[in-house]
Amino acid sequence: xxxxxxxxxxxxxxxxxxxxxxxxxxxxxxxxxxxxxxxxxxxxxxxxxxxxxxxxxxxxxxxxxxxxxxxxxxxxxxxxxxxxxxxxxxxxxxxxxxxxxxxxxxxxxxxxxxxxxxxxxxxxxxxxxxxxxxxxxxxxxxxxxxxxxxxxxxxxxxxxxxxxxxxxxxxxxxxxxxxxxxxxxxxxxxxxxxxxxxxxxxxxxxxxxxxxxxxxxxxxxxxxxxxxxxxxxxxxxxxxxxxxxxxxxxxxxxxxxxxxxxxxxxxxxxxxxxxxxxxxxxxxxxxxxxxxxxxxxxx
Numbered sequence: 001x002x003x004x005x006x007x008x009x010x011x012x013x014x015x016x017x018x019x020x021x022x023x024x025x026x027x028x029x030x031x032x033x034x035x036x037x038x039x040x041x042x043x044x045x046x047x048x049x050x051x052x053x054x055x056x057x058x059x060x061x062x063x064x065x066x067x068x069x070x071x072x073x074x075x076x077x078x079x080x081x082x083x084x085x086x087x088x089x090x091x092x093x094x095x096x097x098x099x100x101x102x103x104x105x106x107x108x109x110x111x112x113x114x115x116x117x118x119x120x121x122x123x124x125x126x127x128x129x130x131x132x133x134x135x136x137x138x139x140x141x142x143x144x145x146x147x148x149x150x151x152x153x154x155x156x157x158x159x160x161x162x163x164x165x166x167x168x169x170x171x172x173x174x175x176x177x178x179x180x181x182x183x184x185x186x187x188x189x190x191x192x193x194x195x196x197x198x199x200x201x202x203x204x205x206x207x208x209x210x211x212x213x214x215x216x217x218x219x220x221x222x223x224x225x226x227x228x229x230x231x232x233x234x235x236x237x238x239x240x241x242x243x244x245x246x247x248x249x250x251x252x253x254x255x256x257x258x259x260x261x262x263x264x265x266x267x268x269x270x271x272x273x274x275x276x277x278x279x280x281x282x283x284x285x286x287x288x289x290x291x292x293x294x295x296x297x298x299x
Contacts, residue, residue: 009236010248011283016229018255022263023221030213032205034087037221039200042079042192044222045230049186060183067178068191073171074184075191082164089158101158103136103253108166109246117173119241124286129243131282132250138275139253169242172234181234188230248283 027037053061063071089098106129113119168188175184197203208214237245254276 003239006236006239006245007248009232010240010245011251013229013233013236014249014251015255016225016232017249018225018252019259020221020225021256021259023217023225026213026217027221030217031208033200034090035084035196035200036202036205038083038087039193039196039202040218041221041226042189042196043202044218045189045226046186046193048219048222048227049182049189053182053186057182060180061186063179063183063187067175068187070171070175070178071184071187071191074168074175074188076195078164078168078171079188079192080164080195081167082161085157085160085164089154089161092154092157098154098158098161100133100137101155102161102165103133103250104159104162105165106132106243106246106250108163109169110243112166112170113173113242116170117242119243121243125243125247128247128282128286131278131285132247135275135278135282136250136253138278139257139272166246169237169246172237173242176234176238181231181238185227185230185234189226244286247286250279251283254279 024037027040028034032040050061086098086102089101110121110125110129114121172184172188202209209218233245233249240248257272257276
């Protein structure tokens with residue numbers, strides 16, 4: 001695989017995650033709660049992936065029973081934990097602050113990758129992580145008055161969201177050592193779906209789940225910013241360090257910001273523009289070949 005392809009895959013996946021608001025806002029307008037929308041997302045994704053696997057290559061649906069722990073890691077400790085923490089943070093504090101705490105994930109990935117995956121912790125990575133977090137803060141457009149919404153629960157769950165978001169890169173690396181990206185993605189969402197269905201009782205919505213708009217936006221949510229995005233991200237993760245992948249994936253808030261400006265007519269100022277440039281610079285710097293820059297490692 002061309003060395004640039006993993007970067008392209010992860011960038012596309014981040015862009016797809018950035019358009020998730022289109023589907024989420026529509027489903028919320030219809031009357032679904034945040035966790036019900038998450039459940040629709042993971043159940044739809046599991047069904048789509050299962051059908052693809054049965055038709056295309058059934059061998060990729062086979063796993064060892066003992067390896068289910070890997071997908072408990074990606075499915076429950078990452079996908080479910082991340083979504084629960086994030087939506088709790090959003091409900092208890094200002095959205096901008098919740099977004100900032102979510103995008104502490106590259107820092108968590110850098111540290112966890114150093115501890116568990118033995119990836120090198122270089123100054124370039126640390127500078128990129130700091131630049132990424134600062135860029136996300138600027139994009140969120142936090143004002144001084146936003147600090148009034150700070151709370152212990154909000155901070156804890158916001159950081160929990162960033163931690164859960166980071167865990168996919170870590171558990172995903174271990175799973176990819178044994179299974180192809182399709183298998184990892186399928187069992188991640190299958191485990192998440194099995195976990196969330198009894199918690200949310202989504203089936204109680206009955207016929208309302210099969211109306212035109214719900215099907216269109218539910219399937220769209222499960223397909224584009226979920227199945228395709230996670231397949232591309234997991235494929236890219238095969239050939240790139242988790243810490244680098246986490247920084248590249250923060251292209252997501254840039255896409256989300258562009259979407260909010262052009263589709264929802266929300267404001268976009270010079271501060272957000274500077275934040276976007278910082279993130280792009282961080283992504284560029286961390287992907288410059290080692291032959292073109294000095295990579296200084298920490299002991």
